[in-house]
Amino acid sequence: MARRFSGPRLVVATHNRGKAAEIGHLLGDAAIDVVSAAELGLAAPEETGATFEDNATLKARAAALEAGLPALADDSGLCVAALDGQPGVITADWEGPTRDAMVGMARIQRELTARGVPESPEARRATFVCVLALAWPDGHCELVRGEMPGHIVWPPRGTQGHGYDPTFQPQGSALTCAEMDPAAKSAISHRGNAFRKLIAACF
Template identity: 55%
Template structure:
């Protein structure tokens, strides 16, 4: 039988206020009081995993063990079929500026350019199939855990289009649509996204009658 979180406190293993707000809103109807790892002063563990599952589990386990409270973490990113699944777990790393590229931080246009440059180098007929993945890891302080995986398939376009999304959204056209994630209304995007898919599985498993 699936272990249930029940109601009460849940640590969201993030230091990102926006992510805490989004996840809290998704879980609020189920009686959970979500608090961030950042607000508890918990350190962010190095994401040394080779897969989304490994990285999500690293974060969830670290937060649960340090706080003594069940914890939820996510790891997500873009995978491109022609690039053997890259950038994958290195999705954010591809946006990190090097010392000669200006102030430290993430440059998502640069990251999108890297993807496009690699595809163009492979030839005009290179398939542009891609997918976004989201893994949610739920961990308890005693070491037990559950994993929920979400995915949305689509293809890439160039040049980037839209101002509504973030990250690689201006490149990605979900299957069955003509607009990029950055052109679709955020509420509509959240209903069809990889994160929505993963959360639907978590909710069905944890809170269904």
């Protein structure tokens, strides 16, 4: 049985404004005061885990301990089958030191081209993964995982969303994530799937 969240305030352990806004939207119906780690001036721990689960747990526990409040962390990334699951847990690192998503998208395209991967949905299969960790100051942590299958497209399309959304076309859709209305994206996204699991279990 999962531990249930109770209390008026939840820390979202992120310094990424796009991600914080998306998480706030996904928790909108829960009547919780959501505050980001950046707003509280919390340090961002080094993400040294080998899996999404490791990194989400590390971030959530660090924020919960420092803030003295329950904290929610997300660790997510893009796993491209033809690149042996890369960039995976280091998806953000592929964006370079300035964290420019266009740099990361261009690198994926270069790597696929270098390996001679054809421009077909089957050959360019990819999965967006999101793991959510909800931690309490006593160290207890609940984990859920959501996934969204699809494929890599080039050139990037769309101006909605954030990160690698312009280069990812979900399975069964004619649009990239960046061409979708935010509500339509949340209905099928890896993060939306993970949040529905978390809300059902803990809220």
